[in-house]
Amino acid sequence: MIAEFLLTLLIISASSFVLLLLIRQKRKKAQAWKLPPGPKRLPLIGNLHQLSGDLPHVSLQKLSNDYGPLMFLQLGSLPTLVISSADVAKDIFKTHDLIFSGRPKLFAANQFSYDNSNITFAPYGEYWREIRKIAILELLSSKRVQSFQAVRNEEVEQMLEFIARSVEPINLSRLIFLLANNIVCRVTFGKKFDSGADTGTSRFDDLMREMQALMGESSIADFFPWMEWLNKFNGRESRMKKNFRELDRLYDEEIEQHLDPRRSKPEQEDLVDVLLRIQRDSSQTIALTNEQIKSVLMDIFVAGTDTSSATLAWTMTELVRNPSAMRRAQNEVRQVVKGKDKVEEGDLSKIMYLKLVLKEGLRLHPPAPLLVPRETTEDCMVGEYRIPCGTRVFINAKTIARDPKYWENPDEFRPERFLNSTIDFKGQNFELIPFGVGRRGCPGMNFGIPILELALANLLYRFDWSLPPGMKIEDMDMEEAFGITMHKKTPLCAVATPANL
Numbered sequence: 454m455i456a457e458f459l460l461t462l463l464i465i466s467a468s469s470f471v472l473l474l475l476i477r478q479k480r481k482k483a484q485a486w487k488l489p490p491g492p493k494r495l496p497l498i499g500n501l502h503q504l505s506g507d508l509p510h511v512s513l514q515k516l517s518n519d520y521g522p523l524m525f526l527q528l529g530s531l532p533t534l535v536i537s538s539a540d541v542a543k544d545i546f547k548t549h550d551l552i553f554s555g556r557p558k559l560f561a562a563n564q565f566s567y568d569n570s571n572i573t574f575a576p577y578g579e580y581w582r583e584i585r586k587i588a589i590l591e592l593l594s595s596k597r598v599q600s601f602q603a604v605r606n607e608e609v610e611q612m613l614e615f616i617a618r619s620v621e622p623i624n625l626s627r628l629i630f631l632l633a634n635n636i637v638c639r640v641t642f643g644k645k646f647d648s649g650a651d652t653g654t655s656r657f658d659d660l661m662r663e664m665q666a667l668m669g670e671s672s673i674a675d676f677f678p679w680m681e682w683l684n685k686f687n688g689r690e691s692r693m694k695k696n697f698r699e700l701d702r703l704y705d706e707e708i709e710q711h712l713d714p715r716r717s718k719p720e721q722e723d724l725v726d727v728l729l730r731i732q733r734d735s736s737q738t739i740a741l742t743n744e745q746i747k748s749v750l751m752d753i754f755v756a757g758t759d760t761s762s763a764t765l766a767w768t769m770t771e772l773v774r775n776p777s778a779m780r781r782a783q784n785e786v787r788q789v790v791k792g793k794d795k796v797e798e799g800d801l802s803k804i805m806y807l808k809l810v811l812k813e814g815l816r817l818h819p820p821a822p823l824l825v826p827r828e829t830t831e832d833c834m835v836g837e838y839r840i841p842c843g844t845r846v847f848i849n850a851k852t853i854a855r856d857p858k859y860w861e862n863p864d865e866f867r868p869e870r871f872l873n874s875t876i877d878f879k880g881q882n883f884e885l886i887p888f889g890v891g892r893r894g895c896p897g898m899n900f901g902i903p904i905l906e907l908a909l910a911n912l913l914y915r916f917d918w919s920l921p922p923g924m925k926i927e928d929m930d931m932e933e934a935f936g937i938t939m940h941k942k943t944p945l946c947a948v949a950t951p952a953n954l
Contacts, residue, residue, distance in 0.1 A: 486839040489534065491525040492516060499527030501676060507935040510822035513537070514852045523835065529676025531557075532844045534829075537852045539859060539883040542890065545835055546883075550891040551577075555828035557845050560674040560681060561667050564697055571748035572896065573756070573825055583739045584749065585896060591727050592753070593900050600721055601640045602798055605904060608636050609911050610795065616949045622921040625769055626944035629908070630762040634658055636904060637757040641750060642707050643723035657703060663696050665759055669936030704747040724753065753897070759938040760820035761901045765908055768814030770945050771866040773918055774926050778868055782810050783913045787954065796910040798903065807910055809868035811902075812885070815878050817866060819887035820938045822851035827893065850886050859884045916949040 494500055503526075504512045513535050517524050522538030536542050545553060554577040558569065566574045572588055575581040591597070612632045616623055638645050638657070646655035672689060674681035684690040710716060711725045719726070728749060732741040772779040785806045790796050801807075827846040832839060855863040861870065876882045880894045888895040912918075920926070934942035 486841070487837060489523045489525040489835070489838045489840075490520045491527075492520060494527045497529075499529055500533075501528055504528070508933055509847075509935070510849055510851050513823070513847060513849055517849065517852065523838065525838075528845070530678070531676060532841055534840060534844050534846045535849060536846065537849045538856060539853050541835075542848060542853065542886070543883040546891045549833050549835070552830055552833045553827050553846055554892045555830040556893075557675075557826055557828040558678070559826075560672040560684065561670065561693060564693055565664060565668060565700075565751055567744045567748035567751070570745050571752040573752055577830060577892070580739060583737075584745070587728075587731060588749065588752075588896050591731060592724055592749075593897055595899065597727075598900055598903065601636075602903075604636055604639045605907055606797070608632055608639070609908055611635075612908070613795065613911055613915055616916060617951060619949065622946045622948050624944050624946050626762075626766045626941055626946075629765045629769075630758070631658070632908060633758045633761040633765075633904060634661065634754075637754055639723075641724045641753055643719055643725070656699075660696060660700050660703070661754055661758065664700060665755065665937050667693050667696060668755070669938075700751070701747065704750055705743075708743060708746065725750070755937065756895065756897045757900060759940075761904050763820050763938045763940045764811075764814060764818065764901075765905055766941055766945050767818035768811060768905075768909060769912065769918075769947075770929070770931070770941060771814055771817065772810065772913075773920065773945070773947055774929060775866050778810065778866065779913070779918065782806055782868075783917070783952075786910050786914045787952070790910075790914055791954075796907065796914050798907055801903075801906050801910060804906075804910055806868065807906065807913075809871045811905055811909065812871050812876075812878060813866055813868040815887040816854045816860075816885055817864075818939065819850045819854060821887075822849065822939055823847045824850050824886070824889050825893070848886070848889075850889075853883070854885055854887070856884070915952055915954075917952055919948045919950070921946055921948055 492500055492503060495502060500516075503516060506512060513524075514537065516526075517535060517537040522536065522541045524535040524537070526533040526535060536545065556569070556574050556576055559574070562574045563569055569575055570580070570584075572581070572585050575584060609632065612628060615628070635645050646657040667689075670689070672681075673683055707725060708729070711729055722730070725746075728741065728746045731737055732746065772782065786796060786804050789803045790800050793800075796804075824847075827848075829840055829842055829844045829846065831842045834840070854860070857863050876885055878885050878887050879898065880886060880888060880890045883890065888898045920929070930941075930943040932942040934940045
């Protein structure tokens with residue numbers, strides 16, 4: 454043990470010496486450049502010590518309050534830019550969107566995205582453009598999303614029936630996650646995964662949640678790429694590989710079943726069918742491999758399940774905390790849908806306040822507060838500052854969405870603020886960018902919004918909601934649990950009373 458420790462110490466010392474030389478060279482180069490303002494850096498770790506706690510977006514917001522909305526940090530060996538205002542984001546992405554469209558290589562993402570071959574983490578280039586085009590035109594088109602209407606309706610109805618049978622307070626956070634996961638499973642594989650036990654979960658659900666937790670953990674390799682080998686000794690790599698092998702095996706089984714000539718032809722294609730059809734199409738610009746198909750499936754589940762469930766849970770939390778907004782939303786939906794058993798998708802276009810509620814939920818609680826990190830692909834000038842090639846870029850979407858320059862009483866849940874506003878969340882208004890901006894904006898937004906609207910409308914239409922006995926609004930825990938998506942740390946539990954319709 455002592456010999457191993459001394460060997461490790463020797464390697465780290467030698468590596469640190471090399472790193473110091475590299476940092477000195479970078480500093481000499483930086484002296485010729487005017488970098489954006491930022492805090493002083495320590496040797497080796499740079500500003501890593503200033504990312505305190507489990508919520509990096511909070512630490513970065515505090516630093517930005519001191520150093521401005523365009524801030525430069527050194528996180529380990531990586532130069533890092535933090536954008537914390539709508540004005541700065543607009544200036545950058547109206548001018549340098551292409552240069553800011555790279556993606557950094559992250560340790561966990563590299564594993565779970567099949568060597569960065571999915572839409573989210575693929576490097577900017579021809580492959581990414583083609584795989585994104587396939588997603589937009591084939592997987593997430595308006596026609597395709599509309600074709601899954603029956604699936605959404607059936608899963609929402611099953612959720613409502615479960616709530617109606619329950620006599621205890623409902624764990625809405627868990628129930629909403631299962632709703633989103635079941636919908637995504639059915640549109641992707643053509644079926645749900647059943648554990649065979651009366652738990653409402655399956656092994657696939659557990660694997661996905663574990664994968665999302667692993668993706669959310671920071672790795673030393675993300676700040677010191679040359680120290681990736683340490684993950685072999687701290688158990689992180691083995692945990693990740695075990696989870697990945699099980700998910701990969703499951704995807705392989707599903708692909709084999711879809712290729713089985715004895716399989717009954719489904720009434721409509723699921724997303725695996727679509728990807729396999731594209732794989733066989735010789736006219737396609739790229740020939741999809743099975744690994745690339747699996748990487749896209751991983752993308753769909755992470756984006757389709759995690760972000761939708763987190764957004765809906767936070768929005769319901771805010772409504773419970775704000776009874777006047779809850780009553781207004783319920784009165785509207787019950788007036789529009791009066792006489793029906795449930796809200797149908799055709800009703801959603803008439804329920805306008807509900808859309809404002811969702812906007813406000815996304816403003817206060819963007820699913821990924823720092824969005825997905827980017828990386829500059831070449832040197833560029835942002836105003837008077839030069840940004841080096843290979844700089845990691847964080848966009849603090851949560852700070853931007855609570856900027857008092859643009860939002861009156863920004864920390865309050867007030868859907869009415871959007872009544873006479875043209876601000877939307879589709880990436881054109883930089884004050885509200887929960888789905889990102891520019892080329893690397895989320896292509897799955899149109900897939901997730903119908904799930905959110907239909908589920909929320911029905912929860913409000915069919916039930917009145919209150920806190921468990923003895924609990925007050927001020928007792929509600931609003932702490933965030935850091936991960937790949939920002940969930941509520943304490944699940945939302947509420948009592949459902951069937952409405953007198």
